[in-house]
Each structure stands twice: as C-alpha cells, then as structure tokens.
Amino acid sequence: MFTEFFYTLRQVGVPVTPTSFLRLQKALSKGLINSVDDFYISSRAILIKSERYFDLFDQVFAHHFKGVELSDPTEFDLSEAAKALLDAWLKDPQAIADALGIDEDSLAHLSPEELIDYFLERLKEQTEAHHGGSKWIGTGGTSPVGHSGYHPGGMRVGGMSRNKSAVKVAMDRRYRDYSLAGPLTRTHMGEALKRLRNMIPTGPKDRVNIDETIYQTMKNAGEIEIIFERSLKDRLKVILVIDNGGWSMDPYIDMVQSLFDYSRSQFKDLKTYFFHNTIYDYLWVDPPRRSKPYAVDEFVRIDPETRFIIVGDASMAPYEIMATDGSIHLEERSGRPSIERLQFLADNFRHSAWLNPKSSVEWPYTGTINIIRQIFPMFEITLDGLEKMVTHVMSKN
Amino acid sequence: MSTEEIERTFSGGTKYVLDEELAKIVNITMALEMPLLLKGEPGTGKTMLAYAIAESLRMPLIVLNVKSSMKLIDALYQYDTLTRLNDSRFGDSKRDISNIEDYIKMGKIGQAFVADERAVLLIDEIDKADTDFQDDMLDVLDQMEFDILEIDKTIKAKQRPVIVITSNAKKDLSDPFLGRCNFHHIAFPEPDMMREIVQVHFPDINQDLLETAVKAFYRLREFKEVEKKPATRELINWIRAMNADPDFRVKDIIKGDIPYLGVLFKKSPDYAIAQRAVSRHRL
Numbered sequence: 001m002f003t004e005f006f007y008t009l010r011q012v013g014v015p016v017t018p019t020s021f022l023r024l025q026k027a028l029s030k031g032l033i034n035s036v037d038d039f040y041i042s043s044r045a046i047l048i049k050s051e052r053y054f055d056l057f058d059q060v061f062a063h064h065f066k067g068v069e070l071s072d073p074t075e076f077d078l079s080e081a082a083k084a085l086l087d088a089w090l091k092d093p094q095a096i097a098d099a100l101g102i103d104e105d106s107l108a109h110l111s112p113e114e115l116i117d118y119f120l121e122r123l124k125e126q127t128e129a130h131h132g133g134s135k136w137i138g139t140g141g142t143s144p145v146g147h148s149g150y151h152p153g154g155m156r157v158g159g160m161s162r163n164k165s166a167v168k169v170a171m172d173r174r175y176r177d178y179s180l181a182g183p184l185t186r187t188h189m190g191e192a193l194k195r196l197r198n199m200i201p202t203g204p205k206d207r208v209n210i211d212e213t214i215y216q217t218m219k220n221a222g223e224i225e226i227i228f229e230r231s232l233k234d235r236l237k238v239i240l241v242i243d244n245g246g247w248s249m250d251p252y253i254d255m256v257q258s259l260f261d262y263s264r265s266q267f268k269d270l271k272t273y274f275f276h277n278t279i280y281d282y283l284w285v286d287p288p289r290r291s292k293p294y295a296v297d298e299f300v301r302i303d304p305e306t307r308f309i310i311v312g313d314a315s316m317a318p319y320e321i322m323a324t325d326g327s328i329h330l331e332e333r334s335g336r337p338s339i340e341r342l343q344f345l346a347d348n349f350r351h352s353a354w355l356n357p358k359s360s361v362e363w364p365y366t367g368t369i370n371i372i373r374q375i376f377p378m379f380e381i382t383l384d385g386l387e388k389m390v391t392h393v394m395s396k397n
Numbered sequence: 398m399s400t401e402e403i404e405r406t407f408s409g410g411t412k413y414v415l416d417e418e419l420a421k422i423v424n425i426t427m428a429l430e431m432p433l434l435l436k437g438e439p440g441t442g443k444t445m446l447a448y449a450i451a452e453s454l455r456m457p458l459i460v461l462n463v464k465s466s467m468k469l470i471d472a473l474y475q476y477d478t479l480t481r482l483n484d485s486r487f488g489d490s491k492r493d494i495s496n497i498e499d500y501i502k503m504g505k506i507g508q509a510f511v512a513d514e515r516a517v518l519l520i521d522e523i524d525k526a527d528t529d530f531q532d533d534m535l536d537v538l539d540q541m542e543f544d545i546l547e548i549d550k551t552i553k554a555k556q557r558p559v560i561v562i563t564s565n566a567k568k569d570l571s572d573p574f575l576g577r578c579n580f581h582h583i584a585f586p587e588p589d590m591m592r593e594i595v596q597v598h599f600p601d602i603n604q605d606l607l608e609t610a611v612k613a614f615y616r617l618r619e620f621k622e623v624e625k626k627p628a629t630r631e632l633i634n635w636i637r638a639m640n641a642d643p644d645f646r647v648k649d650i651i652k653g654d655i656p657y658l659g660v661l662f663k664k665s666p667d668y669a670i671a672q673r674a675v676s677r678h679r680l
Contacts, residue, residue: 017576023429032428038421045422046429049575051436051582210478217482224486226479 002043005064012060014053020046036065207231235268237303239349243312244287245276252357252381256311269306277316278338278368279345280327296341299348307393308349311381313358314372321368342375351393354378355385413442413449414594419581423450426579432538432560434523434575437583440628443563446583447519450559457516459558461505465525469533472504476547497548506537507552515556524564528571535577586629588615598633599640605647610636613650617661622670627661635660 002024009016024046033039040061048057205228216225244253257272273283273294285292320326321338346352354376356369363369363378372378379389407415407423423446426433435443451458461472477500484490492499503511509518523531537543541554562578564570586594591611595602610632618626627635638657639645645656655675662668 015572019576023431027425027429030428032425041418041421042425045425045433045579045581049434049578049580054582208479214478214482217486222486224482 005043005060006047008060008064009047009057012056014048014056014060016047020049203230205230237269237306238267238271239302239306239308240270240272241279241283241308241310241312242272242274243277243310244274244289249311249313249357252311256355256381275312277312278314278321278326278372279310279341280338281336281341296345299345304349305351306349308345308352309355309389309393310352310376311355311357314354314356314369314378315358315366316368318367318371321371339371339375342372346375351395352376353389353393355381355389357381360385407450407453413445414590414597415449416590419446419583422579422581427559429579430557432520432535432562432578434562434564434570434578434580435583436564436580438585438626438628439565440630441583441585442629443583444519444521447517447561447563450561451517454517454559456559457512457514458519459505459509459512459516460519460521462521463523463526463530465527467526467530469530469537470504472506472534473537473543474504474507474545474552475502476500476545477502498550501545501548506534507543509558510541510543510552510554512558513555516558518558518560520560520562522565523562524570531574532571535574539577588612591615591629591632594629595633595636599636602636602640603647606636606639609647609650610639613655614661617655617671617675620670620674623662623667625662625664625667631661631663 006016006021024043027033027042027046033042043061044054044057048054207229209227209229212227212229213225216227217223219225240257242253242257243249273285274287274289275283276289279296281296282293283296284290285294321342324335324337326338354372356363356378358366358369358380360378360380363373369378377392379385379392407420407427423433435446437443447460448458450456476497480490480492481494481497481500484492485494488494506518509516520534523534538560541557542551544551588611591614592607595607595611599607614627614632614635620626635657638660642656649656653675658671658675659668662671
C-alpha cells in the first residue's frame with residue numbers, strides 16, 4: 001500500500017528507507033491508522049527522520065492525496081506571490097480584475113486552479129516587463145496575508161483553523177523554515193566545531209586509576225594502594241588566519257571569527273591573523289592590517305601540532321600567487337612568491353586546512369583555487385564542509 | 398491492540414498540554430515498540446513529554462542524562478571494583494567477594510531493563526555524546542539486551558520500556574540511529590496553544606494578565622538579532638515571577654514597562670537588545 005507515495009518521496013530526494021516503509025506497513029496492518037490524518041502523522045513520524053524534510057514531505061503528501069502540483073523551487077516563489085495577489089484580490093475584486101484586464105464576472109467563473117494558473121501566467125509576464133519593481137508583487141507591507149477569505153468559487157486561502165484536515169495542514173507547509181536551504185548560523189557551526197578537540201591530562205590528580213590501583217595493590221601483597229591520575233581536558237591549539245581584504249569575504253569574517261571566539265574556552269590557545277588575498281612575508285594581528293605585522297618565518301617556533309586553519313576565497317589574479325613580486329600592496333616586496341610561503345606553512349603545520357566561502361561547484365573555474373588546493377586541503381563553509389574539515393585536521397596523520 | 402492496551406494510551410498529563418498530533422505519534426510509537434526521537438527549540442517541552450507520559454500511564458520514569466564524556470557501559474552497568482578490592486582486604490561486609498555479581502550495579506538503561514513494571518526511559522540530550530555512543534546505545538535498545546562481560550551474563554529486558562530520546566542538535570544524528578527511531582519535531586506553540594499551556598500551569602491566573610503576558614511574549618520573540626529566543630519555559634517562569642511580585646500591575650505591561658526581562662533573556666547581549674527595543678518601542 002502507498003508504494004507510489006513512497007517512491008514519490010524518494011524521487012524528490014527525501015531519504016526514506018525500505019525498513020521504515022515496512023514499519024509503516026506494520027502500523028497499517030495493526031489497525032493503528034484509521035484516517036488520512038492518522039496516516040499523515042504516523043507516516044511522517046515513521047518515515048521522515050529530520051525536520052529539514054518535513055516541508056518536502058508536506059508537499060509530497062499534498063500532491064499525493066490532493067493532487068497538488070509538485071513545484072520546482074523557482075515556481076514556488078511565484079506561487080507565494082500568487083497567494084499574496086489572491087489575498088489582495090479578495091479584498092478588492094474590482095481593482096484586480098481591472099488590473100488583469102478581464103471583468104469581475106468571468107474571473108468568478110474560473111476554478112481556483114485556473115485562477116492560480118492565470119495569475120502565474122500574468123505574473124511571469126509582469127516580472128519580465130517590470131524587472132524589480134512591479135507594483136503587483138510589491139505586497140510587502142500593503143497586503144498582510146489575510147485570513148479566511150473566500151473565492152467566489154469556494155477556495156479557502158491561507159487562514160488557520162484548529163481542526164484542519166491533514167491535507168490542508170500539509171498544504172500549509174509549516175515546516176518551510178526548517179528545510180535544507182536555510183542559512184548557516186552560529187549554532188550550526190558550533191555543532192560542527194564541537195568535535196575539534198584534543199584531550200590531554202591536566203589539573204589535579206583526582207581520578208582513581210582502577211587498573212593501576214589493582215596492579216599496585218597486588219604488588220603490595222594485598223595492602224591497598226590507590227593510584228590517582230589527572231583528568232582529561234581539551235588542550236588544542238588553533239591558529240586562524242582570515243582573508244579580510246576582499247568584498248567577497250565580508251559576510252563570513254564575523255561569523256567565522258565569532259565562532260572560533262565562542263569556542264575559545266575550549267581551546268588552550270586560539271590566535272587569529274589577517275591577510276589580503278594571499279600570504280607573503282607577513283600576517284597581521286590587527287584587522288586593518290597596518291600596525292601589528294607578524295612574520296611568517298616566526299611560525300617555525302610554534303608547536304607544529306597546532307591546527308592551522310585559513311579562511312579565504314582563494315580567488316585572485318594568478319600572478320599574485322606565482323610571481324616574485326606578486327603582492328598588490330607595494331610595500332610587500334619580498335622577492336619570494338606567495339606560493340612558496342603557503343607551501344612553507346603547509347609543511348610547518350601537519351594539520352592544516354583552507355576554508356572557502358565559495359561553493360565547491362565554482363572551484364574548478366578559478367585558477368588560483370586550483371593552485372592553492374594542491375597545497376592546502378580545501379573545504380566549503382557549510383555544515384558538511386566544516387565537519388569534513390574537522391575530521392581532516394583531527395586525523396592522526 | 399488488546400483492550401488493555403487501548404486503555405493505556407496516552408492522552409496528556411496534568412501539567413502538559415498535548416496537541417493531538419503528538420499524542421498520536423506517542424501512541425503509535427508505543428504500539429510499534431520503537432524509541433521516539435524528539436527535537437525542537439530548547440524549552441518547548443521535549444523533556445516534559447516523558448514526564449507526562451510516565452505520569453499519565455502511571456509508569457515509573459527513569460532518566461538518563463547524557464554527558465559528553467559518557468561511555469555506553471556507564472549507562473548499562475557498573476562493576477564496582479574498588480569496593481570489591483576493599484572488601485577483599487578488610488572482609489567486613491556482607492557481600493560475597495567471590496561472587497562478582499554482588500558488585501555489579503545497574504546503570505539507567507540497565508534499571509529500565511530489569512524493572513518489574515514497564516518503565517518510561519528518558520534519554521535526555523543525546524546529541525551531547527559522540528556518535529559511537531549513540532549508535533552502540535541504539536543497538537542495545539534494538540536488541541533489548543546487553544551482556545555483562547565480567548560475569549558473562551546477558552541482561553534481557555523484562556518489559557520493553559517506552560523510550561523517549563531528546564536532542565537539541567541542529568545537526569542530524571547518524572543514519573543508522575535515525576533508522577531505528579520514530580521522529581518528531583516539536584514546533585513552537587501557536588498563541589492559542591500557549592494560552593492553554595499557561596492555564597494548565599496557573600489554573601487561577603488572572604485573564605488580563607494571561608492575555609497581556611502572552612501577547613507581549615510573542616512580540617518579544619520577534620526581535621531578529623536575539624540569539625536565544627525565550628521559549629515556553631521562560632514564559633512560565635516569567636509569569637511566575639510577576640505573580641510573586643505584590644507590586645506588579647498588569648497595566649505596567651500595557652504601558653510598555655516590562656518587568657523581569659532577565660527571566661526571558663538570559664544572554665547578556667540578548668538582554669541588552671531586548672531592553673533597548675523595549676524602551677524604544679514602548680511595547
């Protein structure tokens with residue numbers, strides 16, 4: 001039963017497993033599910049394992065049980081706009097009918113689906129005609145989403161009521177905010193960085209080492225000898241180097257920096273340096289990169305076990321990285337190309353990584369990214385990328 | 398389902414307002430004998446749900462608070478070697494030193510397994526532990542048995558406990574873990590629901606206060622910059638604070654003078670933002 005439903009879910013990319021599907025069948029055969037509402041709730045609890053897929057599930061459910069069109073993401077935004085339009089129209093049928101260029105009566109004869117289609121058609125034309133500033137779509141502020149409006153033909157728009165059918169609930173798409181597309185927040189990244197730790201015994205000897213105690217007691221001919229040891233604490237050193245020069249980096253600097261600051265208490269030591277585009281002879285301790293230089297050569301004195309993490313878009317003109325006088329800042333003339341300095345850093349710190357805010361899809365098209373990737377392993381600034389980065393810098397070799 | 402089981406379905410506790418959706422999920426989870434994984438904003442009653450289930454079904458509740466340093470074995474059982482060593486040296490206890498079983502203490506999961514009645518086992522904040530812990534634990538909960546290595550004995554669950562697992566993580570748990578659970582995400586309650594919840598906690602609350610407090614609360618939640626938005630738990634504490642203050646008048650809130658902001662906003666930057674906004678907008 002509901003095999004098609006199951007496969008539609010798979011098709012749209014919801015990870016549903018056969019095991020969970022069988023479990024749903026079990027629930028059905030036990031007579032636990034007696035209505036569409038029950039089915040909606042139970043199938044979601046059993047099949048869907050993350051709130052990020054609730055929205056997709058709602059869409060598929062509405063599609064399957066009500067024949068609602070499955071929308072492409074792009075179309076979806078349009079249909080939201082259409083909804084706002086419908087609302088406006090419900091308040092003032094005359095005005096919209098005029099705007100659409102058909103009279104009110106014939107509008108009332110359209111079925112809700114036809115109406116939406118019609119709106120979408122018009123809307124597409126509109127967006128093309130008035131790029132950016134269409135007064136139709138500019139509903140922000142003037143048209144609060146109304147409740148309980150009725151189309152003359154009988155379709156309910158928006159609105160909330162307490163005893164809605166499952167299909168209606170599904171059509172509401174309450175879980176839109178949780179879907180995958182959401183932005184990466186501090187909490188998200190904090191999760192990923194949690195695993196960045198290195199446990200080392202520190203503090204007072206206040207834990208009993210049982211194995212050792214037993215061994216020593218036996219050696220002591222049964223006279224009890226209790227052995228204490230230190231407890232484990234996280235003592236990881238991290239160096240964070242941030243490209244704060246280009247516009248492209250601006251949205252990320254705050255986030256990355258505050259994040260590492262956030263977890264500072266967890267690390268033994270966290271140092272932050274800045275650079276522009278790529279690294280030459282100096283890094284800077286102060287964000288404006290003016291008063292406090294720090295020579296790259298000095299890094300040899302730092303514990304090579306330190307985790308060295310660079311954040312930057314790695315996108316620049318190839319000469320900046322390959323030429324001996326590559327820097328776009330005149331005062332940085334060292335005679336050594338940046339690529340050598342990067343290699344030097346990578347050799348010095350075994351555990352290093354490069355975080356790139358650009359999506360990995362774009363990487364192959366930027367020459368300098370390809371060059372830098374050969375020196376530092378590169379990761380995206382996404383939840384996934386961060387996790388991979390952590391795994392990489394924490395691995396033993 | 399037998400008649401007896403039907404009687405023992407869950408319909409909410411005395412201090413817990415349950416939406417129909419969640420009630421159905423709890424019941425189906427119990428019928429399928431699977432753990433229920435709950436996610437949601439902190440303070441929306443994930444943990445309280447387990448208490449409510451235990452109360453309404455009159456089952457004992459066993460709580461396992463997960464800590465980051467926890468190993469699975471701590472949750473199952475503990476072999477108290479030090480006491481045994483001590484006994485063997487001084488020999489002044491009634492325990493039988495040659496019988497290791499005397500020195501095995503059950504952990505929380507172990508307790509739930511050996512309990513004579515069916516228990517509710519709450520595993521709180523599973524996301525704190527590492528992935529290995531989570532997967533191994535689910536193996537145990539799946540098989541409903543574990544081995545005590547020291548005495549080569551298998552502990553089987555006498556009664557399958559009702560298992561509720563909560564997680565605060567934004568990140569997903571591992572796939573094998575999720576595969577073995579039913580899942581629900583507790584959304585933040587709508588104002589109507591919230592009024593009911595408050596009413597359950599304060600049966601004789603002044604209607605004016607209820608109305609104004611809930612309204613102000615939802616407005617306070619709208620601040621975009623705030624990192625930790627106040628949730629149900631904060632609202633209830635807030636109302637409790639206002640109730641306890643003899644000088645407090647409902648009119649104050651209407652006038653825009655919101656007392657005890659510190660109960661609602663617990664991070665200092667959040668508190669500052671809220672205070673600024675409140676004084677500016679005269680909420």
